Amino acid sequence: MRLKSAGKYLKSYGLGVQNAMAYRTDFWLGLVSGVFPLMIQLFIWNAVYTAAPGSEVYGYTHDQMIAYTIMAIVVGRLISTGFEYEIAGDIKNGGLNKFIVQPISYFWYRMMCFYGTKSIQLAAFTLLLLALLLGFSWQSTLSLSDDRIVWFGISLLFALILNGMIFYLLSLLAFWMTEVWAVFIGFNLLTNIMSGGVFPLDIFGPAVNRVLQWLPFPYTIYFPVNIWSGKISEAEIGTGLVIQAIWTVVAALVASSCWRYGIKKYVAVGG
Template sequence: MSTYLKYTRVFKLGVQASLEYRLDFALTLVSAFFPILIQYYIWTAVYGQSETGEFFGYTYGEMILYTIVAAIVTKIVSTNMDHVIASDIKDGALNKHLVQPANYFGLKLFSMLGQKMFFLGTMLVILFMTLLYFTGLYDVRIPLANLICFVAAIGLSLILGFLISYTIAAIAFWLSEISYFFEMTGLFVIILSGGVFPIEVFGSTMNAILSYLPFKYTIYFPANVINGKLALHEIMNGLLMQGFWIVMMLIVSKAVWRIGLKKYLGLGG
């Protein structure tokens, strides 16, 4: 079987798996709603006390829209692959992949893409319905070019998020207990990515530091593409930075895995 057919088959299996677990899909949608509701009331109270009508450079409508988009993007780019991959390492399930004529990285990537396909389509429909509502309610105008660039940014964010998770999962080669570690790093990455609130909240210094890291290009950047906060040339630069970090994280993940495999005992399986 050719490499193309192998990955196509894995992708289709991922799509089938996502359709089978409809309850999990429904719970994911519900879990995205509660953080949005909490932040809606928080920001409504904060802006109600504001004399200027702006905080951190965002109007009330822009902040609420950012909160909704960031929550949706967070659910899209969160792959949970770090837990799956770490389990393969700890249980010895990685053994069979090391001897099979298929690349483990490629299998996990295409499996993830297949599992996300239906979810991605549904979330984009929900998002665009939300945008239609906001354009009338809060007078937020979103150019068509931003909508097209947003779809591209989401695709790149999904791949970049996977690479970050894949790299973090390699820690399982060195740590015996990693569940709490993943919970901690997962929350940390979401916060630094702008999944909880815009990174302007951290101040100019921290914002400048985060510009040299890949995290803001997974959630914060796509959210502001659709939010209308970025000019077209800034969006183009952001898409280039996403591509740059995908290449860099691919190199880093491969290097970390090569080192980790030298520590791999292959127990279980």
């Protein structure tokens, strides 16, 4: 019986894997479109570090900043969701009906799909990263220990789960608003900025930064990337992982109570 119930979610996971395989061009094109902002930022940082040679900017050495810039864009891509549009579509057009009458949890179906898609992308990314590590000899310039690479991997997984939860919670907004697309686009960019996906959060100054640390967003990009860049000390890594886990649980609890309220409002439009 238990096996049976696990089976359907395994199937959902498989759907996600298939999805990632089917739309692989989309994923690669997505990475390519990340190349332009990356180039712009690399030129900016190179110009900045040339103007102030030998110094640290916001406590980052030149190599650390370059590593941050590259990894922030890649990590931002890897943890990005996209299912919020599908959930909102299901709620608006009545696609949710078929899930309500079936013995499957909508939440787990969506999440397993998401994890399926992401595991393929993560696999592709790991291969790419290995190539980069060998090609750029990053390990020597960043003094990147094997421990750190493992911690980075773990924090990246946590970040993925946390971000999935945040955007699941956001997508439930569709119960109360019919046109949520603009909200999604705006929120996506805003959280990307607050997560440190564009520039390191240090550019906002210490005051704003302290406030941001109280939000879940820095733990999706800024935290894992800085494990990689070496800006975060080994001692702080453990604390960060715990905070990631706490935020994930909080988001899950809020989401489940929002779902309970939302589903009462749901009117099942469409056939």
